[in-house]
Amino acid sequence: MIRIHDLTTGFDGLNVPGIPFYADRALVLRGTALVSAGPIDDHLAYLKDVDVGASEVVRMDTDRLVTDLAVREEFRSFVLDRVKKGSMLQFFSTTGHEERLLEALGLDWSHAYSAPTAIAREANDKAALRRLAAPLGRSESFPRNRICRAGDTSCVYGMVGALMGDGECDFVVLKRPDLASGDGMKLVERCRDWLKHVDPYLADHAGAPELIVEAGYEHVPMSVQWELEADGPCFACATAQLIDESFTHCGNILSSGELPDVAAEDIENMRLMSEPFVRHYWSQGFRGICGFDFLRAVKNGRLYMLECNGRVTATTYANGIAREVASRVGSWAVVMSNVNAGQSVRTFADVRKRLGRRLFNGTKGALPFNLRCLSLPNPRLTVATVGRDVLEAKIILNDIVKRLGK
Numbered sequence: 397m398i399r400i401h402d403l404t405t406g407f408d409g410l411n412v413p414g415i416p417f418y419a420d421r422a423l424v425l426r427g428t429a430l431v432s433a434g435p436i437d438d439h440l441a442y443l444k445d446v447d448v449g450a451s452e453v454v455r456m457d458t459d460r461l462v463t464d465l466a467v468r469e470e471f472r473s474f475v476l477d478r479v480k481k482g483s484m485l486q487f488f489s490t491t492g493h494e495e496r497l498l499e500a501l502g503l504d505w506s507h508a509y510s511a512p513t514a515i516a517r518e519a520n521d522k523a524a525l526r527r528l529a530a531p532l533g534r535s536e537s538f539p540r541n542r543i544c545r546a547g548d549t550s551c552v553y554g555m556v557g558a559l560m561g562d563g564e565c566d567f568v569v570l571k572r573p574d575l576a577s578g579d580g581m582k583l584v585e586r587c588r589d590w591l592k593h594v595d596p597y598l599a600d601h602a603g604a605p606e607l608i609v610e611a612g613y614e615h616v617p618m619s620v621q622w623e624l625e626a627d628g629p630c631f632a633c634a635t636a637q638l639i640d641e642s643f644t645h646c647g648n649i650l651s652s653g654e655l656p657d658v659a660a661e662d663i664e665n666m667r668l669m670s671e672p673f674v675r676h677y678w679s680q681g682f683r684g685i686c687g688f689d690f691l692r693a694v695k696n697g698r699l700y701m702l703e704c705n706g707r708v709t710a711t712t713y714a715n716g717i718a719r720e721v722a723s724r725v726g727s728w729a730v731v732m733s734n735v736n737a738g739q740s741v742r743t744f745a746d747v748r749k750r751l752g753r754r755l756f757n758g759t760k761g762a763l764p765f766n767l768r769c770l771s772l773p774n775p776r777l778t779v780a781t782v783g784r785d786v787l788e789a790k791i792i793l794n795d796i797v798k799r800l801g802k
Contacts, residue, residue: 397427397509398478399450399486401708402461405493410579414776416459417768419488421778424765425716427486428452428478430471432459439744439767446758448720462493466500476501484509486684489707490516511624511682511706519677519686519706523573523606532672537701539565541610543573546601555609556594560586565611566695570597572604576705580604583612613693613700616657617645620666621687621711622674629674629686633715634663636786638733647733648711650718651786652726665699666690673704685712717763717780725759730780731789737775737800743767747777750799754792756782762796 399422403415420436422429423443429450436453443449456471458464465471475485479501486509487494495513498504505512511519518524523543529535540559544551552570559568568590572580582597584590601607617637623630636655638647649655655663670688677686687705692698714732721728741747747764748755756763759782766778779796783789 397425397486398430398475398483399425399427400430400461400465401486401488403488404460405462405487406489406491406707407576410576413772413774414769417766417771419461420766420768421713422450423453424449424713424763424780426451428454428483430454430456430461430465430475432461433457434768435743436767439765442744442748443765446756446763448717448756448758448763462487462497466497472501479503479507486510486708489520505681505683508683510684511677511686512680515677515680515682516706518680519673519682519704520576521573522571522608522703525673525701525704526608528673528676532676534669534672537669539611539613539700541608544607544609546598546604546607549598552594552598552607552609553591556584556590559609559611560590564695566614567612569608569610569612570594571608571610572601573606573608574604613691613695615691615693617689617691618655618658618662618666619648619687619689619711620663620670621685621709621715622670624674624678624682624684624686626683629671629678631667631671632685633711633718634658634666635711635714638731647731648714649729649731649786649789650711650714651729652722653729653785656786662690662692662699669699669701670704677706682706685709687711713765713778714780717782721759721782725784727784729783729786729789731783731786731793732778732780733793735777735779735797735800737770737777738802739775740802741775741800742770746770747800750802751796752799754796754799756780760784760788760792762792 401419401422403418419431433455490510490513542555556568568584570582584593620634621632623632636649636658637645685708687709689702691700714730718730744767754762763780769776781789781792
């Protein structure tokens with residue numbers, strides 16, 4: 397597998413610092429990682445010592461890996477040679493840029509472990525997902541909702557008012573179906589003067605093609621991930637979500653044992669609810685990673701699907717690390733989170749010094765990656781902590797957050 401996890405093609409406008417550096421996350425997955433050039437030799441040596449991650453790393457002197465690959469003869473030849481020997485290309489997500497790259501290389505989607513652009517766009521569109529539910533007989537999988545044209549205020553007002561009045565939900569959610577990672581979402585608390593909260597949102601998103609008005613609940617978040625192979629979909633894993641004191645999502649939890657607040661019944665129901673959608677996408681030519689986010693409402697205990705991520709997600713990296721650990725120990729848990737670092741923490745050497753014996757040793761500890769984000773004005777990195785169970789992995793995470801933040 398040649399992993400080209402370039403986020404700049406589809407997520408350049410996302411309000412997350414360091415997007416050009418995020419292709420480095422592929423370094424913790426097996427195969428060939430194509431990343432931008434930079435000072436990562438000591439980190440690569442460490443990953444080799446603990447036997448995690450890419451067997452081959454190719455560095456291009458650009459942040460635009462996808463858009464520049466086809467015109468760089470050295471890298472173009474390298475990729476085509478690997479493809480002739482059976483390798484597939486994996487993109488982080490698929491857009492017109494990835495489509496044009498394949499065309500420029502003389503390849504088609506049979507050479508990619510990623511969804512063709514049209515089906516990826518359908519899978520990632522929250523409105524299209526809800527429309528697909530009807531012919532699949534799965535409309536009850538979602539919270540009560542209505543899809544409105546962005547300029548149709550009567551539709552939006554009518555649904556907000558209906559949800560405010562029926563007393564079933566805890567709040568109302570307005571969301572754009574075409575954005576990711578919480579962008580374009582607005583939570584509106586149940587109140588009489590909800591118009592003053594809704595109108596500014598409508599003004600801000602007047603250019604959106606559609607808006608979803610949906611019942612919202614105090615909830616427990618969870619997710620599943622599938623791998624759509626040539627011979628069919630394969631269920632990969634389930635995750636619990638790491639939530640901080642402000643109830644903000646900040647990471648993923650995987651475990652060989654119990655997941656916090658996620659019962660075995662939840663995992664089975666998420667698998668059953670998502671499988672019809674996965675099989676539809678697979679029949680349309682989707683090959684690669686496909687994830688689904690869910691919630692279990694505190695009020696009524698119901699499980700609801702929220703969205704599909706028809707692409708590589710953060711869970712992909714956590715699951716890759718989990719598979720390495722699972723091949724070495726019987727009981728394990730992985731907690732993956734972005735971590736803010738102190739201003740004096742700028743290199744892997746700094747991280748190694750701060751972590752000391754907490755550094756991952758192949759079976760336990762804190763595995764740091766995405767280290768070039770340490771060069772940002774507010775330095776940060778991603779850490780996967782590994783323990784015998786979730787409690788130990790969380791304890792390690794809490795400890796290293798303190799160590800790195802000094």
